[in-house]
Amino acid sequence: MDFVITAAAPVALPVLGSSAFFPVHRIYCVGRNYADHAREMGHTGREDPFFFAKPADAALPVPTGSTVALPYPSHTADFQYEVELVVALGGGGSDVDPAAAGKLIWGYGVGIDLTRRDLQSTLKKQGRPWEISKGFERSAPVSAIRPRVPGGRIDSGRIWLAVNGERRQDGDLTAMIWGVDDIIAHLSRYFTLAPGDLIFTGTPAGVGAVKAGDRLQAGIDGVGEISLAITEAA
Ligand code: MN
Numbered sequence: 001m002d003f004v005i006t007a008a009a010p011v012a013l014p015v016l017g018s019s020a021f022f023p024v025h026r027i028y029c030v031g032r033n034y035a036d037h038a039r040e041m042g043h044t045g046r047e048d049p050f051f052f053a054k055p056a057d058a059a060l061p062v063p064t065g066s067t068v069a070l071p072y073p074s075h076t077a078d079f080q081y082e083v084e085l086v087v088a089l090g091g092g093g094s095d096v097d098p099a100a101a102g103k104l105i106w107g108y109g110v111g112i113d114l115t116r117r118d119l120q121s122t123l124k125k126q127g128r129p130w131e132i133s134k135g136f137e138r139s140a141p142v143s144a145i146r147p148r149v150p151g152g153r154i155d156s157g158r159i160w161l162a163v164n165g166e167r168r169q170d171g172d173l174t175a176m177i178w179g180v181d182d183i184i185a186h187l188s189r190y191f192t193l194a195p196g197d198l199i200f201t202g203t204p205a206g207v208g209a210v211k212a213g214d215r216l217q218a219g220i221d222g223v224g225e226i227s228l229a230i231t232e233a234a
Contacts, residue, residue, distance in 0.1 A: 011056045013088075013109065014063050014144040016224065022088055022107065022145045025196030027054040028187055029084075029113055029134070033177050033202025037082075040205050049178045049186050052130055059198070060141040067227040070138055071234035072212045076116035079210055079230075082203035083161035083169050083218040085154065086111035087180055088145045092194040101184035104193065108154045110143040110218055110226045112161070113200050117209070142198065143226040155179060157221030159204060164215055171204025173220070178202075 012021035031050045032038040062068045072079060090106025113134070120133035148154075154173065161169040178186070183201055187193065210216060212232045219225035 029200040034204040036205035054135040058140040060138040078118040080117040082113040084200040087199040089197040096188040098181040098185040101181040107145040114139040161218035169206035
């Protein structure tokens with residue numbers, strides 16, 4: 001196919017134990033999926049999961065064992081981290097039954113949903129869309145994807161994040177309000193899911209801000225770890 005301008009390169013994440021890459025289609029995110037985080041954001045009670053999206057090229061691949069530089073973004077003085085289990089889909093569909101959702105999972109990663117929190121708070125108050133607070137460049141660092149092994153679902157395990165070696169978030173995947181199968185089922189009512197989709201599944205309590213010079217490290221038992229160095233604005 002001839003293109004009139006140069007087509008963008010596919011967004012791709014490294015895969016553990018392979019020289020092949022996982023191609024990213026869309027990035028979906030779940031809001032307030034841990035009760036302790038919902039409380040720290042001023043909310044209580046169980047509600048249906050709600051979703052927002054980031055562009056595929058917001059993904060920032062963070063290969064295992066490397067620390068990736070991340071320039072502090074413009075237009076924020078409150079740049080916050082949220083460590084999340086990322087589910088990488090190998091299948092898709094609409095109106096997926098929760099009992100069948102597990103079959104769509106190709107693998108898992110560790111992601112950080114980066115947020116211009118000050119902008120997000122203002123936009124929420126104004127009733128305006130969130131994109132500029134959530135969907136900017138490099139706002140979705142993701143580790144290498146760990147392929148799901150038969151019977152090897154990731155539904156429990158410690159999820160943590162440290163800033164300059166100090167633990168800030170420390171939860172367990174079992175504390176998710178909506179589990180991965182229910183998230184996939186709900187999401188597939190509104191979007192036709194496809195191979196290559198990533199789903200950020202929410203963050204436990206302890207979100208907070210970083211500044212240039214900080215080092216972010218995060219991990220999930222059985223999935224992997226991720227390391228970022230926040231640099232001065234580009
Ligand atoms: Mn989040």
